Amino acid sequence: MSSSRSFGRSLYWRIGLGFILFLGITLGLQVGLFIWVAGETEGGMPERMGRDFADLVASDLESALTQDPALDLEAYAKQRISELHRPAVIILADGRVVAPPGIDVPQGMRMPGPFKRRAPGQPGEGRRGPPPDRDRMPPPGMGNGGPPPGPMTRGPFGGPRRGPEMAPIEHHGEVVGVVWVPPLTGVRRVADQIGTPLAIGAFLLLLAGTALAALVIFRPAQARLRALEDAARRFGEGDLTARAPAIGGDEVSAVADAFNRMAADLAARQAQLVEADRARRQLLADVSHELMTPLTAIRGYAETLGLTQFAPESKEGVRAVEVIQEEGERIERLVGDLLDLARFEAGGISLAQESVDVDEVFERVAERHAKTAADKQVMIVVEPRDEGLRLVGDPMRIEQAVQNLAANALKHTPPGGVVRLSARRDPARVTLLVSDNGIGIPAEHLPHVFDRFYKADRSRSQSGSGLGLSIVKAIIERHSGTVSVRSTPHVETVFEVSLPISRA
Numbered sequence: 001m002s003s004s005r006s007f008g009r010s011l012y013w014r015i016g017l018g019f020i021l022f023l024g025i026t027l028g029l030q031v032g033l034f035i036w037v038a039g040e041t042e043g044g045m046p047e048r049m050g051r052d053f054a055d056l057v058a059s060d061l062e063s064a065l066t067q068d069p070a071l072d073l074e075a076y077a078k079q080r081i082s083e084l085h086r087p088a089v090i091i092l093a094d095g096r097v098v099a100p101p102g103i104d105v106p107q108g109m110r111m112p113g114p115f116k117r118r119a120p121g122q123p124g125e126g127r128r129g130p131p132p133d134r135d136r137m138p139p140p141g142m143g144n145g146g147p148p149p150g151p152m153t154r155g156p157f158g159g160p161r162r163g164p165e166m167a168p169i170e171h172h173g174e175v176v177g178v179v180w181v182p183p184l185t186g187v188r189r190v191a192d193q194i195g196t197p198l199a200i201g202a203f204l205l206l207l208a209g210t211a212l213a214a215l216v217i218f219r220p221a222q223a224r225l226r227a228l229e230d231a232a233r234r235f236g237e238g239d240l241t242a243r244a245p246a247i248g249g250d251e252v253s254a255v256a257d258a259f260n261r262m263a264a265d266l267a268a269r270q271a272q273l274v275e276a277d278r279a280r281r282q283l284l285a286d287v288s289h290e291l292m293t294p295l296t297a298i299r300g301y302a303e304t305l306g307l308t309q310f311a312p313e314s315k316e317g318v319r320a321v322e323v324i325q326e327e328g329e330r331i332e333r334l335v336g337d338l339l340d341l342a343r344f345e346a347g348g349i350s351l352a353q354e355s356v357d358v359d360e361v362f363e364r365v366a367e368r369h370a371k372t373a374a375d376k377q378v379m380i381v382v383e384p385r386d387e388g389l390r391l392v393g394d395p396m397r398i399e400q401a402v403q404n405l406a407a408n409a410l411k412h413t414p415p416g417g418v419v420r421l422s423a424r425r426d427p428a429r430v431t432l433l434v435s436d437n438g439i440g441i442p443a444e445h446l447p448h449v450f451d452r453f454y455k456a457d458r459s460r461s462q463s464g465s466g467l468g469l470s471i472v473k474a475i476i477e478r479h480s481g482t483v484s485v486r487s488t489p490h491v492e493t494v495f496e497v498s499l500p501i502s503r504a
Contacts, residue, residue, distance in 0.1 A: 016218050020210050027202040034198065054167035054181040057081075057088050061179070065171045073169075073177065074098055089180040090169075103182060224252045228259060240267040281342050291335045299328040337467040341452065344474035351394040351478055358389045358430065361399050362421045365406050372407075377415035380406070383422035391430040391499045393479045398499070401475045401483075404468040405434040405495050412493075413438035425501070429481075432497040440489030449485055472497075 060080065064071055077090040077098040089105055090098040099105050169177040227245050234242035243263060244256035302324040304310055312318055359382075366380045373380050391398075402421070409419045413436045422433045441449060452470040476483045476497055487493040 016210075016214065019213055019218075020206070023209050024206050027206055031198045031202050050165040050181050051167075053086055054088070054165040054179045057084065057090075057181070058167035058169045058179040061090070061169050061177070062171060065169075065176070069171075077177075087182055089182065090177055091180055092177045093175065221252060224248065224256070228252070228256050231256075231263075232259060235263050235266075240270060289339060292332075292339075295328060295332050295335060299325070299332065302328055334467070337471060341467055341471050341474060344471065344478060351397060353392060354395055355390045356393050356395045356398055358391065358423050358432065359387075361395070361402055362423075364399060365402050365421065368403060369406050369410055372410055373419070376410060376413070378410055378413050379418045380410075381418055381420045383420060389423055389425060389430060391501055393499060397475045398479070401472045401497065402432060402434065404472050405497075408468055409434055409436035409438065409493070409495075412436065412440075426498075428501055429498050430501050432499070433494055434497075435492055435494040437492055438490075440491065440493050441485065441487040442489060443487075446485060446487060450483070 057080070061073065061077065064076055065073065074090075074092060074096055077092075081088050081090065081098060081100050084100075087100050087103050089100075089103060092098070097105055165181040167179045167181075168175045169179060224245065224247070231242045231244040240263070243260050246253050246256040246260060302321060305312070305321045306325060312321065362382045366382055369380060406419060406421070413419055417437050419434070419436045422435070424431050424433070450469045450473040452467055472495075473483050476499070479499055481497060481499040483495065483497050485493065485495050
């Protein structure tokens with residue numbers, strides 16, 4: 001039987017989904033942490049890069065004005081900022097602002113207050129020499145109606161958070177505008193720029209990690225657990241040679257090794273039990289066979305003593321001879337039953353496979369027990385016959401089984417009772433029924449009535465061998481049939497024998 005279990009109950013899928021969920025959460029947290037850190041630290045770039053970028057844009061605009069004094073600075077600034085790799089805002093002297101799409105320019109943003117004019121040839125002209133001192137450059141809008149400068153805040157990693165970088169645009173010593181480079185800080189900005197690639201990369205890494213774990217970790221473990229399960233199932237079905245592969249040296253291997261040791265121990269015990277049972281049956285058969293010879297001699301001498309010329313003179317002597325004869329016959333029947341049972345259980349009796357007429361079996365059983373039934377004032381009734389009802393088996397042994405059932409029914413049916421023999425046909429089997437309306441069998445005794453030497457009525461311990469029903473069960477099972485009993489005390493007791501139907 002193949003093992004099938006629901007998706008939610010599979011340990012393999014539970015572990016797999018747990019691993020995938022853990023890996024996905026870990027990657028998601030790493031992506032989020034990376035974006036947050038990058039937003040807080042301007043992507044990890046040095047602080048001077050923002051300043052250098054502002055100086056570079058201002059220098060480019062100054063060069064364009066130098067080449068073309070009539071240049072429309074606003075139009076040129078719009079063209080240039082669209083080509084830059086980093087956002088930059090141009091604030092002209094007349095208050096016009098040129099900003100790329102998506103950049104939020106603070107409301108009231110204007111060009112800062114007047115910068116210190118530099119004489120021609122001083123450092124800073126044409127960006128020759130070091131950049132101007134930005135500590136002397138007021139923040140945007142300061143003194144011009146713009147927003148007041150905010151306090152410097154410290155970042156989570158110790159350094160101050162970077163603010164915007166500024167550089168003046170000069171032409172002939174006059175400041176005609178300012179380049180304002182907003183900081184790259186901000187989780188939202190970083191997420192917009194690199195969030196999608198990071199998410200795609202994390203998803204691909206999740207797929208690759210899941211596939212690798214499935215191939216390297218989970219699939220081999222599942223295969224070994226399935227092999228262990230298959231070995232346990234085959235062992236439970238009777239294959240005592242079934243063993244699980246104990247490889248790997250891990251916990252699964254330890255379980256497989258423990259199972260193999262248990263299976264080997266059970267197989268050895270089973271072999272010992274089989275051998276002990278075989279020896280017991282052989283001993284029983286040998287003893288039963290050997291007892292027949294002295295029993296025959298005892299019965300012969302007892303019958304001789306029962307003859308008139310050898311009979312004792314006293315009544316007590318005559319009675320003693322009769323007891324010897326009765327007990328000899330009972331022991332002989334017991335030994336015969338033991339011998340038959342031992343042969344059936346050991347498979348030492350070969351069965352003929354013939355077509356058996358059920359009506360003929362019932363007739364012979366009724367005839368054999370007719371005198372006993374008349375003496376006990378019990379009626380034997382054969383139910384209406386089913387013409388042509390036949391089954392496959394050994395005619396003599398099947399009749400022996402029905403004879404034992406009928407004898408058992410007569411023994412426990414009081415005067416005036418009825419013993420019925422009947423049969424019914426099923427699609428593939430024939431069921432023989434032997435019923436009586438005697439004292440019945442208590443419910444607690446029903447599971448044991450086919451055990452050898454078991455007697456539900458202890459008051460009748462001296463009658464019968466206690467092996468009749470055990471022999472019935474052995475005969476029927478050798479015919480691939482089944483026998484069962486149901487009983488309602490003082491109402492009805494029914495023995496049912498189910499056998500294969502004839503194919504003839």
